[in-house]
Amino acid sequence: MSAAALLDAEPTTSTERNRRAGPVLAVDLTAIAANTRVFAERIPGALMAVVKADGFGSGATAVAQTALANGATWLGVTSIAEAVALRSDSITAPILSWLNPVDADIAPAVHTWIDVAVPSAEHLAAVVDAATRMGRTARIHLHADCGLARDGAPASQWRRLCEAASRAERGGHVLVVGVMGHLACADQPDDPANLVGRRAFEQAVATARAVGLRPQLRHLAATSATLTNPASRFDLCRVGAGLVGIDPSNTTSLRPTLTLTAPVVSVRDVPAGTPVGYGHTYVTAGRTQLALLPLGYADGIPRLSAGRAEVSIGGARCRVVGRVSMDQLVVDVGSTPVRPGAVATVFGPGHRGEPSVAEWASWAGTIEHDIVTGIGARVRRILQPATPIGVAVDRVPTVRSRS
Numbered sequence: 001m002s003a004a005a006l007l008d009a010e011p012t013t014s015t016e017r018n019r020r021a022g023p024v025l026a027v028d029l030t031a032i033a034a035n036t037r038v039f040a041e042r043i044p045g046a047l048m049a050v051v052k053a054d055g056f057g058s059g060a061t062a063v064a065q066t067a068l069a070n071g072a073t074w075l076g077v078t079s080i081a082e083a084v085a086l087r088s089d090s091i092t093a094p095i096l097s098w099l100n101p102v103d104a105d106i107a108p109a110v111h112t113w114i115d116v117a118v119p120s121a122e123h124l125a126a127v128v129d130a131a132t133r134m135g136r137t138a139r140i141h142l143h144a145d146c147g148l149a150r151d152g153a154p155a156s157q158w159r160r161l162c163e164a165a166s167r168a169e170r171g172g173h174v175l176v177v178g179v180m181g182h183l184a185c186a187d188q189p190d191d192p193a194n195l196v197g198r199r200a201f202e203q204a205v206a207t208a209r210a211v212g213l214r215p216q217l218r219h220l221a222a223t224s225a226t227l228t229n230p231a232s233r234f235d236l237c238r239v240g241a242g243l244v245g246i247d248p249s250n251t252t253s254l255r256p257t258l259t260l261t262a263p264v265v266s267v268r269d270v271p272a273g274t275p276v277g278y279g280h281t282y283v284t285a286g287r288t289q290l291a292l293l294p295l296g297y298a299d300g301i302p303r304l305s306a307g308r309a310e311v312s313i314g315g316a317r318c319r320v321v322g323r324v325s326m327d328q329l330v331v332d333v334g335s336t337p338v339r340p341g342a343v344a345t346v347f348g349p350g351h352r353g354e355p356s357v358a359e360w361a362s363w364a365g366t367i368e369h370d371i372v373t374g375i376g377a378r379v380r381r382i383l384q385p386a387t388p389i390g391v392a393v394d395r396v397p398t399v400r401s402r403s
């Protein structure tokens with residue numbers, strides 16, 4: 001019997017029981033809905049829900065559906081593969097994909113009305129080529145560098161790109177739907193780079209118009225700029241982190257959306273002087289109890305958090321001690337009575353004193369985005385619905401259009 005057949009033969013209840021026994025990432029879709037409304041109500045134009053990296057680790061389709069039901073009208077992702085996956089889940093809202101290698105297959109995007117960002121003449125040529133072969137018009141957004149020296153076209157190449165796009169548009173191969181930029185320092189609202197970046201963006205739009213393009217959607221702001229810099233909002237704001245409760249500008253109270261829990265696998269009594277884990281980097285100071293959690297750096301627990309991190313067990317904060325291993329970590333629970341099977345909360349909204357994602361980020365010397373997108377695939381996701389169970393959330397709102 002093949003391994004696959006053996007697996008099939010296993011009783012579902014056993015498989016299910018083992019699946020349910022492990023760590024869980026609970027995604028609060030009600031909080032995502034509330035966060036979406038904060039943005040939708042604040043901005044004059046359209047809201048694009050950015051659901052790249054599997055919806056910042058929360059599940060791209062679930063975040064997308066929740067956002068679309070609460071005021072977002074566009075979706076944004078990096079790759080065409082991510083966009084196509086949303087289409088496969090029956091999402092019909094407009095989608096923009098903004099980061100693809102020149103040899104990416106554009107055809108599925110053109111087929112299913114996925115807009116693609118174009119940052120260079122080479123990318124434009126690839127899109128025109130695909131559209132020509134298909135006898136279709138590709139929808140594109142020209143992407144200008146506004147100060148990151150990263151994924152948009154440098155100012156020195158912008159006019160040439162716009163002229164080439166204008167020719168392609170006249171030839172019926174593309175429709176230039178938008179011009180996009182991105183700000184480097186928006187999480188620091190007072191940074192002078194924000195004004196420099198916005199001016200660069202306005203200049204890019206002016207150049208596009210000067211060569212005859214009429215982009216309907218000018219978009220520059222992501223979460224921080226949307227919250228702190230009204231002049232950067234233009235026709236559409238691309239918001240990702242904010243939907244999942246992260247405000248890099250630290251100006252707005254958003255709802256935390258994630259709770260990560262894990263069962264205690266075992267508990268041991270140890271005397272003072274007991275070295276713990278790889279490399280013996282920690283030695284117990286006194287007699288204590290050590291609890292084992294089945295979560296490690298392969299599950300997104302940052303190895304660099306060792307020595308600072310805490311989890312919550314039975315309402316008490318307990319230190320993570322020794323090195324974080326690939327699959328497990330050890331918690332010093334002191335004299336608190338803890339039994340195998342008890343549930344440890346790694347992070348959550350903080351209502352019960354548990355650590356927040358922001359604390360984990362500071363323990364690891366990183367940002368919250370890094371923590372939430374890093375939670376590994378073997379951690380089971382539970383979606384806590386935003387609407388009463390049984391109510392469909394896959395309704396697609398009409399696209400708010402601007403003329």
Ligand SMILES: *Cc1c(COP(=O)(O)O)cnc(C)c1O
Nearest residue numbers: 050182222223238239240241242
């Ligand atoms: C990730 C990303 C966004 C979303 O940024 P947040 O700060 O998470 O809202 C917007 N635009 C681009 C180009 C991005 O890469």
